[in-house]
Amino acid sequence: MSQSPETPPPSSPPVGEVIAIGDELTTGQRLDTNTQWLAQRLTEAGVDVRYHTTVADDLEANIRVFRTAAERADLVVSTGGLGPTADDLTRDAMAAAAGVGLIDVPELARCIEERFTSRGREMPPQNLRQAQLPEGAAAIPNPGGTAPGVDQTVGRCRLFALPGVPAEMREMWTATVAPAIESLPGERRVVRHGLVKCFGIGESHAESLVPELIARGREPLVGITASLATITFRVSASGPDVAAAFAAMEPTLAEIREKLADYIFAEQPGGEPEIGLERVVVDLLAERGERLATGEGMTRGLLASWLAEADRENQAIASSRCANDPTPPDEQALRLLGDAGADYGLAVAGSEREGKVTIALAVPDDSGHGRVVSKEITLIGHPSIHAPLVAKHALNLLRRSLLGIE
Template sequence: MDVYREIRPAGSHAQPLAQHPAAFDRRTGAIPGLHEPGLPVGPGHQLRGGTGAAGGAGGGEVKAAILTIGDELTCGYRLDTNSQAISRRLALLPAEVVLHLTVGDEQEVIQKGLRTALDAADVVIVTGGLGPTEDDLTRQAVAACLGLDLVEDAEALARIRERFARRGRTMPESNRVQAQVPAGSTIIYNERGTAAGFYLPVGGKHLFVTPGIPHEMEGMLEGFILPRLRELVEAGHHVRRAALKVYGLPESEINERIRPMLARGRNPLLGLLPHRGTITIEVVATGSTPEEAEALLEADLTALRAKLGQYIISEDGRDLPQVVADLLVERGLTIATVELGTGGLVAARLTEPEGSERWFRRSAVLDVEPASPGKPEGDSLIDAETALTMASTARQATGADVGVGVGEIAIPQDSTPDRPYGAVHVAVNIRGRETCRRFSFNGDRARVREWAADAALALVRLWVLEQGGMGK
């Protein structure tokens, strides 16, 4: 299914909805107050980029600006995570992000912000303000700033109607506006929500507009924006890319281990992208020939393997649940869990990959029994012995090869120097061979549970690698 299509004002699917004359010169692409006389403008052009011999990383050849829109951001009700996520991805093009700008839901302010961003950068990514309410004004502000009509895309509208229909609802008329984009845009269909995004070349620059909801923005970023920008940046260059996923080392320690490889302007270019305990290391090598780029990439991958060893969980994009699932299938092992502190999250992770009936047997989620009079102070479901018993019980009660036990997570009122808040014991038993480790995580309870579930999967992986190939 296509996720984007160019929209033009003519045709049965395109209905002009508004017109804003005089702000944008259609012939030259100039925006009054932005382009100086004699500045080349027009359709989007090839961007210069690359690293090493093929171009200077960090030299500012490709400049990017990010404009985030929403009163919830300017009022401090919600944190702008989009700018951080986009910046990390753009750095690996490579592109230099020169501006982060956040504005509220006012047309005039949005237009000023857009002009500022276009004046500062070759690539501008705008997020937010594409909802169906009266204060979602981004599409109108962009059209007004560029002097373009808003047009309705029939396919985008059909997708919105279908999305509501799948939930047994009729699309409210207010959502119709989410199928509107400035004329001449390449529409970016939203596979994760209702609002369509769009791309416009503006005076030799590149403007992308997406919804502000992070999940929806990320879908458009990965599915359309980054592939389009890579084509522009890498034109005429030979580029090879790879990604390693690392679990079990904090980002700071990874930085220490590979610090020389993270030097600015180095070829290959490395970037670290953290997500819930997993660090993705992206490697981008540029060469004058395909062979040179491949050799540079492989040299760095070899060095990373030597420095990070068993903490590298995959080199092919697989996440931790998929890696563990594949390992269990490869070794012919089945698994069961008994969980307390994680409330079933370990089982949920283990059943994320398709075909989980091949390796997953059963899960039990326990409740914490209330304290009873005379209960010893040290008697707690946090301890290692209890976690080991839970893992053994999980295996024996279900007939699985691998049992996992996750103890209680220490809460603030029960924490002590020996059992700090966020501490949790995780045990793994493989055919009677067992191990247990205590982990400590910071954050609220939901965050600690998420991290503890991933830590349990990581411990399963390590223990299976060491013990899983042994006979019964």
């Protein structure tokens, strides 16, 4: 009796690794933003990025790193180590990892020399190192600099080496590497992310409202993080195209919206600059044609600084004061209410030494004098986080009032 053929299982996405090279990274002298950017781009391209490796400018260490990466990953992108100096070892390490030699490429040498000539400079002899490639590798054009990248295959692994200069690396990724990855054989699923940002609820409480969503191995995948009391749900979904990926995450986002409700202050796609409470309240005020006056002592001007950055067009902020005012917070807020034509007065008063801070918000009412909503905060944790936490609580009190949330 014949059996119907089974449906083949979906192919797994290619495993990816990002390698960052340089003593300045391993010693902590410079922040590695290249790895973050590349990991985001690879993930969006449907690559399962499982490894980030940072390695110093040491040849043997570099060789081991590239060999290991070629054994465990299908796609590897490295940054750094492609300059002309003696500590730029990426080409040598890639060649050794593949068991091949370096070859001189006259065409690359001409291109590098022409770049120097076009700038009215003579090419130093050591720049000829940049015209070498591992045998069998191809050059990745670099429109913005003298260091070409390297495109090499080792066994089943495709390796792309890019310069460490972020602008050059990103331009080369967009022009050459991203199209090369898209053209690779096999199914490629697009991955996209959605963020839901909450305030006024603890991380464990937030997780307890949606326990089934946090399970590992679930699709879409949901992660939860906390940073200075801002809780962020990160939803990741895949699909054959961008629209399908976003559609796949929508039911999960809808459930988070339902369960977290008024705690949510922003929702946005992943990969964009993250929205803070200050941006939300400035937008709400601007939409209503209303303005805010602030007075703060304990937060030492942090609240005013955040709001000024968010309100660059000066649409929503009437005035900002930074001083330790001995009058009660309610009185401060009411006084601010009429300050410079303000529609709301927000006062922050208290003492870190005493561990108590009061936030008072004066809002307009039918009496014409205004009414005050206040919140008392007990300071806990390291002193370095007190000011930003209190500033966030103040912004959230205003947000909830603007939205009519009790």
